[in-house]
Amino acid sequence: MDSKGKQTKELVLQTALGMFRTKGFAKTTMRGIAAEAGVSLGSAYYYFASKDELVLELYRESVGEQRALASAAMAGVTGLADRLKAALHSGIDALTPYHHFGGAFVGSALPPQSAVNPFGEASTQVREDAIAIFAEVVEGAKVPTFLRAQLPELLWLGYMAVVLFWVYDRSEGQRRSRLLIDGSAPLLGKLVSLSRLPVVKPLVEEALALKARIQS
Amino acid sequence: MDSKGKQTKELVLQTALGMFRTKGFAKTTMRGIAAEAGVSLGSAYYYFASKDELVLELYRESVGEQRALASAAMAGVTGLADRLKAALHSGIDALTPYHHFGGAFVGSALPPQSAVNPFGEASTQVREDAIAIFAEVVEGAKVPTFLRAQLPELLWLGYMAVVLFWVYDRSEGQRRSRLLIDGSAPLLGKLVSLSRLPVVKPLVEEALALKARIQS
DNA sequence: TCGCATTCTTGAACATGTTCAAAAAGAGTG
DNA sequence: CACTCTTTTTGAACATGTTCAAGAATGCGA
Numbered sequence: 001m002d003s004k005g006k007q008t009k010e011l012v013l014q015t016a017l018g019m020f021r022t023k024g025f026a027k028t029t030m031r032g033i034a035a036e037a038g039v040s041l042g043s044a045y046y047y048f049a050s051k052d053e054l055v056l057e058l059y060r061e062s063v064g065e066q067r068a069l070a071s072a073a074m075a076g077v078t079g080l081a082d083r084l085k086a087a088l089h090s091g092i093d094a095l096t097p098y099h100h101f102g103g104a105f106v107g108s109a110l111p112p113q114s115a116v117n118p119f120g121e122a123s124t125q126v127r128e129d130a131i132a133i134f135a136e137v138v139e140g141a142k143v144p145t146f147l148r149a150q151l152p153e154l155l156w157l158g159y160m161a162v163v164l165f166w167v168y169d170r171s172e173g174q175r176r177s178r179l180l181i182d183g184s185a186p187l188l189g190k191l192v193s194l195s196r197l198p199v200v201k202p203l204v205e206e207a208l209a210l211k212a213r214i215q216s
Numbered sequence: 217m218d219s220k221g222k223q224t225k226e227l228v229l230q231t232a233l234g235m236f237r238t239k240g241f242a243k244t245t246m247r248g249i250a251a252e253a254g255v256s257l258g259s260a261y262y263y264f265a266s267k268d269e270l271v272l273e274l275y276r277e278s279v280g281e282q283r284a285l286a287s288a289a290m291a292g293v294t295g296l297a298d299r300l301k302a303a304l305h306s307g308i309d310a311l312t313p314y315h316h317f318g319g320a321f322v323g324s325a326l327p328p329q330s331a332v333n334p335f336g337e338a339s340t341q342v343r344e345d346a347i348a349i350f351a352e353v354v355e356g357a358k359v360p361t362f363l364r365a366q367l368p369e370l371l372w373l374g375y376m377a378v379v380l381f382w383v384y385d386r387s388e389g390q391r392r393s394r395l396l397i398d399g400s401a402p403l404l405g406k407l408v409s410l411s412r413l414p415v416v417k418p419l420v421e422e423a424l425a426l427k428a429r430i431q432s
Numbered sequence: 433t434c435g436c437a438t439t440c441t442t443g444a445a446c447a448t449g450t451t452c453a454a455a456a457a458g459a460g461t462g
Numbered sequence: 463c464a465c466t467c468t469t470t471t472t473g474a475a476c477a478t479g480t481t482c483a484a485g486a487a488t489g490c491g492a
Contacts, residue, residue: 004488005440028480040442042482047440051479053404103327110326112384113318132355161377165430168335169329176430183426190419203406210399214381214392221470245448256472258452263470267449 009047012037013067016054021097025055025104049115052108056116056123058098059109063130065094070133079143082191085157086139090111091159092166099174116158117135131156144196150208151192158188182187226265228253232270232395233277239266241271241320263331265331268324270334274314275325279346283309284348296357297405303353304397307375308382308390315390318383334376347372360412366424367408374404 015037019028028050036045048054066087071088098105109116118127134155142185162184166177195204231253235244250260264270284304285402290299314321325332334343350371359367378400381391411420 008440030480031474031478039343042442043440045480049480103329106326106328110322112322112381112386113319127403131452170328180426180430183429187426188421190422194415194419196414199410199415201401203391203410206399206403206406210396210403213399214396224470224480247448247449257450258474259473261450261471265450 005047008039008043012039012044012047013057014158016048017058019055020058020101023109025101037138052115055105055108056126057084058105059116059118059123060129061127061132062091062094063126064096065128066091067133069093071136074136074140078140078142080143081186083137084134085181085185085190087133087155088159088185089178089187091133091163091179092177095163095166096174099166105116106164106167125155130159134159143192146205147192147195147208150211154211155188156211160203221263222256224259228255228260228263229273232264235276236270236274236317241317241324244303268330268332271324272342273340273422274321275332275334276342276345278307278310278314279342279349282307283345283349284307287352290352290356292298294356294357295360295405296353296408298416299353299357300350300404301347301397301401303371304375304378304401305394307349307379308314308397311379311382311388315382343372346375350375356427359408362421363408363411363424366427370427374400376380 012033016028016033019033019036023032030044031041033054034041034082037044048057049062069088069090072110074083077083077086094104095121108114109118111117114120115122118125118130120177131152134152137155138151162177165176166181169175169177171177192202223286227249228249232244232249235249235252239271241247246260247257249270250257253260264273282303283306286303289302289306291304293299311318322332324335327333328336330336331338333339334346350368353371354364354367381396382390385391385393387393410416
């Protein structure tokens with residue numbers, strides 16, 4: 001059975017996520033979380049070193065859900081564009097309950113030193129899980145060999161951009177974000193097809209080389 | 217002459233920017249700024265509604281400097297790639313004194329409700345100034361007509377991405393960011409050239425149409 | 433069961449961003 | 463100058479994230 005500690009940790013986490021959903025990130029205070037969970041402030045901090053760390057858990061959970069949704073949605077789909085579309089929509093689906101505090105999310109997630117920073121040290125595990133989703137996208141589709149290895153990470157980067165757009169998206173139901181996905185996935189599909197053509201291929205290869213160069 | 221108010225405002229601002237540069241954003245407190253400027257805490261808040269608003273000023277100043285640097289660097293240069301390169305490097309040059317607190321910059325700049333959010337209401341003026349720099353980039357270069365109107369905004373978006381990369385860039389002197397600029401500017405130049413070809417043009421047009429669609 | 437080490441819990445204390453009502457200084461007018 | 467209205471200044475007060483030293487509970491070996 002779970003030790004007392006694990007139980008308390010889970011209690012605090014679920015209380016926090018619930019309050020994030022209903023009240024938003026800014027209006028949910030650490031004191032509020034502790035009170036609602038029936039523990040002391042210090043106890044909450046014993047399990048989560050910072051408010052941001054709670055967001056990291058949220059990120060983790062959302063990636064898990066995205067993966068599940070995406071796998072289901074991609075079953076039987078073979079076109080790169082359609083598989084990508086499924087993965088992107090799944091990501092937004094998983095994040096939707098938290099849209100109203102997306103701003104705060106981004107605010108605490110992007111600073112390089114933040115525990116939640118998706119490009120950083122602390123979130124390596126989650127990031128790899130997220131990239132794995134796009135690896136799954138690529139695996140099931142026809143993609144030129146010279147692109148296959150790099151594509152998942154690039155798609156994940158694109159997904160990050162979509163999420164950023166979504167965070168700013170004030171249209172009802174984030175309609176514009178859905179349009180963006182529906183429009184950009186086919187575009188990317190076509191670009192990948194064209195990437196075999198002699199006029200385009202050098203360009204893509206140059207881009208890949210650049211990517212390698214700036215990563216070292 | 218400046219009214220007393222203007223003077224105090226300027227004093228607070230310059231003190232703040234100075235402290236941002238020397239101590240970083242997080243370690244510079246509003247109380248610290250007020251003390252160093254020789255005014256009370258309340259006074260600082262009389263002129264700047266929030267710490268973020270001071271960052272907006274910084275953004276404003278950096279755009280001004282970028283514009284000056286870019287104009288000078290583009291003089292006599294006619295290739296799109298080279299003009300773009302000049303504009304991008306100028307932007308990073310203008311921001312360099314603040315690199316060590318770039319993280320905090322991004323953190324307060326990106327949340328949608330933030331006064332500093334580069335996509336938001338409050339920064340409309342600065343954003344237009346920034347886009348104007350890229351309009352200048354385009355004006356002096358050979359660009360297909362069907363692209364001319366949209367290109368400046370797209371380049372600005374790309375610049376935002378570069379800035380984001382730069383914020384995370386821990387290499388000495390932000391070497392990798394410079395590599396990114398030197399590599400991506402020619403790539404974009406070639407892409408724009410190719411955009412006239414019958415195989416590529418539909419793709420670019422579709423992208424432009426998508427851009428229009430999601431902006432409405 | 434006793435003693436000890438580890439794990440967990442607590443709330444006070446601190447620093448900081450922000451607000452606000454009140455006071456001071458300034459500017460204009462008769 | 464006297465009066466009034468506006469602009470500017472002040473510092474106390476507040477809420478919140480975070481730290482920490484002290485204490486309580488728990489587990490475990492002898």
